[in-house]
Amino acid sequence: MRRVPRGWSAVGALACATAGLLLALALTPPASVSAFGQDLRLGAVSPLALRGWSGPGQADLFGEGPVETALTFPGPIRPRIVWQRFERDPAAAEFVQVSSQAGPTFRTAELGDRLARGWSVYLLRLVLVAGLLAALLRLLAYGVLMLLHHPADQLDRRRASALQVGAAFLAGVALTVVSASATLLSARDQLADVSGLADITGRAPLVPLPAAPVAEHADVELAVIGDSTAAAVGNTDLPHPTQQDTQCGRSRDAYAAVLGSALRIGTLNLACSSATIEAGLLGPQPEDRSSIPSQVGALAGLPRLTAVVVSIGANDVGWADALRLCYGLERCDDQFSQTYFDSLLDGFRIRYAELLAQLAALPGRPRVVVVQYYDPFGERFDCPALHDPGTPAQPPPAYGFAPDAAHDQQTQLERKIAPLRSRLEQLNSVLAQGADAFGFDSVRPSFEGHALCDDESWVQGMSARYPFHPNAAGELAIAAALLPQLVGVGQQRPAAGG
Numbered sequence: 366m367r368r369v370p371r372g373w374s375a376v377g378a379l380a381c382a383t384a385g386l387l388l389a390l391a392l393t394p395p396a397s398v399s400a401f402g403q404d405l406r407l408g409a410v411s412p413l414a415l416r417g418w419s420g421p422g423q424a425d426l427f428g429e430g431p432v433e434t435a436l437t438f439p440g441p442i443r444p445r446i447v448w449q450r451f452e453r454d455p456a457a458a459e460f461v462q463v464s465s466q467a468g469p470t471f472r473t474a475e476l477g478d479r480l481a482r483g484w485s486v487y488l489l490r491l492v493l494v495a496g497l498l499a500a501l502l503r504l505l506a507y508g509v510l511m512l513l514h515h516p517a518d519q520l521d522r523r524r525a526s527a528l529q530v531g532a533a534f535l536a537g538v539a540l541t542v543v544s545a546s547a548t549l550l551s552a553r554d555q556l557a558d559v560s561g562l563a564d565i566t567g568r569a570p571l572v573p574l575p576a577a578p579v580a581e582h583a584d585v586e587l588a589v590i591g592d593s594t595a596a597a598v599g600n601t602d603l604p605h606p607t608q609q610d611t612q613c614g615r616s617r618d619a620y621a622a623v624l625g626s627a628l629r630i631g632t633l634n635l636a637c638s639s640a641t642i643e644a645g646l647l648g649p650q651p652e653d654r655s656s657i658p659s660q661v662g663a664l665a666g667l668p669r670l671t672a673v674v675v676s677i678g679a680n681d682v683g684w685a686d687a688l689r690l691c692y693g694l695e696r697c698d699d700q701f702s703q704t705y706f707d708s709l710l711d712g713f714r715i716r717y718a719e720l721l722a723q724l725a726a727l728p729g730r731p732r733v734v735v736v737q738y739y740d741p742f743g744e745r746f747d748c749p750a751l752h753d754p755g756t757p758a759q760p761p762p763a764y765g766f767a768p769d770a771a772h773d774q775q776t777q778l779e780r781k782i783a784p785l786r787s788r789l790e791q792l793n794s795v796l797a798q799g800a801d802a803f804g805f806d807s808v809r810p811s812f813e814g815h816a817l818c819d820d821e822s823w824v825q826g827m828s829a830r831y832p833f834h835p836n837a838a839g840e841l842a843i844a845a846a847l848l849p850q851l852v853g854v855g856q857q858r859p860a861a862g863g
Contacts (some may be wrong), residue, residue: 378503382536385499387542388410393494394449396481403489406447407483409491415441422446422552424565432711434565440547442491444484444556446565448802468625469790477557484552492541499537500530584631585667587620587854590646591676594738595636597840599831612652615639617836621674628854633667634659635688640678642716647723661723670729672854674847677720679790681713682706687788689785689831692753695763695772696780706777706788716796721803734850735800736792736843737809741824742766742782743816746774750826751818810846812839 397410412846414431422432438444557566565578584654589595597619603610604617616635625632637645637657644650650657664670679685687706691697710772724733745764753765768774793809800807815823815838823839825832835843 366471367520370485377792378499378536379540381471381502381506381533382495382499382501382540385533385537386495386498386541388498389491389495389541390442392498393487393491395445396483396487404448404481405480407480407487408445408447410443410445412441415443417837418852424448425569426761432715434564438548438552438555440544440551442488442545442548444548444552455840459549460491462476475560478591479601480556480559481553484556485549485630488545491622492538493535495541496534496538499540500534503533504530515718540657542651555579562767574723582631582633583651584669586630586631586671587621587632587709587851588667588670588672589619589632589634589636589674589675589676590664591636591674591736592640592645592678592680593638593831593834594620594679594843595674595676595736596632596638596762597837598638598838599829599834600840609657612655613640618839620840620844621845624674624842624851627844627848631669631853635663636676636809638758639680640677641801642677642720643681647716661720664727670727670731672732672734672851673724674734674736674851675720675726678713678796679738681716682709682788682792684789684792685833687785690790691781691785693761695761698780698784701786703788706791710791710795713792717799721799721805725776725803732851732854733805734803734847735796735807736847737796737807737841738787738788739810739812739839741812741817742786743814743819745816746777746782747817748818749794750822750824750828752815753827761857780822786817808850810843811812812842815839815842 375695390409390412391426392557393408395406398405410431414423418441419437420434420443421433421437422444423446424434425445427430431445523583534605593614596614597616598614600616600618602617603615606615613636615636619634619636621632621634621636637650637652637660640646640650640660647658649659661669664673683706687697687702692703720734747768751766756764763769763777763780765773766777768777772780795807797807812823815821817824817826817833823835823842825836
């Protein structure tokens with residue numbers, strides 16, 4: 366029988382060990398960690414996502430895809446932390462919002478120890494799985510070689526096979542141990558210091574200061590927070606607006622007013638045009654040399670609050686900019702635009718988790734409903750409502766959404782409308798899954814049959830000051846979508862001292 370040279374045997378064992386490690390990173394089950402009622406999974410970043418010998422790990426919120434952590438780790442095996450669900454309770458809220466500089470010490474130690482132990486458990490599993498896979502691959506490879514060479518000595522074949530498989534197993538274990546050793550202690554130390562989501566994502570939450578109760582808002586049971594859609598910009602002005610009402614563009618046609626009238630309860634609209642989570646909801650919003658207080662901070666001053674409606678996200682992900690670009694460019698289905706939008710959505714996902722945690726921790730535990738965004742587009746794009754009054758004298762090819770001599774309606778749909786709808790669907794998916802993760806409700810209003818170019822449109826056209834925003838009928842439609850989720854709010858009272 367012709368024997369395989371020892372050098373080639375070593376190369377084969379190393380090759381099987383490498384392949385076994387790569388397969389193990391994909392197949393090894395993550396370690397389960399329970400912290401403050403939350404279910405987490407600790408695994409490793411895919412080798413395909415690695416850039417360099419050292420770098421960040423990954424955090425996955427709501428199952429919507431990974432974002433890079435602020436923590437960096439040496440070596441090719443780095444932690445990937447997946448949150449399955451955030452329970453709505455005070456301990457869970459602290460887990461999401463408290464940073465290591467402010468959190469209670471016993472919570473810090475408990476969470477950090479569990480994450481560190483979970484990482485150790487995962488690495489032990491990885492070592493074992495990598496060794497077994499390397500041995501299996503070596504056995505398969507050796508079997509193929511034996512079939513090709515047809516050795517006569519069955520005993521020698523079994524001995525050689527056992528030695529090769531054993532060598533591959535040891536090589537797989539050794540390679541995995543060496544690869545993980547650089548990360549093991551560093552990751553354990555860093556994970557042991559984690560006390561909340563902010564320590565992993567790197568964004569310190571903006572905790573609003575509690576506001577003192579205001580006498581004129583003592584009867585408010587429903588509050589609406591959010592952006593220009595909730596403010597109802599471009600519609601009828603309030604009869605006696607305050608300075609903030611004017612700055613924020615709040616209207617008497619806003620769905621907040623419709624809900625208050627329908628439910629017969631005190632309602633307060635805090636929404637403000639151009640608001641984002643960071644500048645508007647969790648933090649103050651700069652406006653005309655002044656500052657509008659945090660909308661979430663104002664909620665703490667409403668002693669009878671039983672429900673909160675949230676409309677946010679469009680400004681955080683640059684939705685208005687995407688509309689303008691698509692209107693003026695020949696097409697907006699390019700990979701660069703999509704990658705840029707994805708990066709904005711990743712950042713929004715982290716801030717959105719912070720917002721939901723703040724709402725979950727409100728006194729009295731009011732009901733929370735998140736409003737998703739409507740689709741303003743129908744099936745036609747050639748009406749006056751979609752004509753830009755500022756169209757240049759010689760517009761570039763495919764300017765606007767309407768078909769022209771070189772681009773029919775189907776082409777415009779594929780190149781412009783479909784990408785916009787796809788990104789809107791991505792945003793709505795994050796809104797819905799985040800609400801569900803915290804035990805909140807979410808609704809998605811439908812403007813079907815009432816889009817921009819329909820006969821009875823619920824959307825303001827391009828000649829309006831705020832194009833693509835709901836008109837009064839659109840605000841009424843949003844209120845109608847919300848009402849089933851708010852039935853009984855007028856009969857609900859916050860728990861004392863909650």
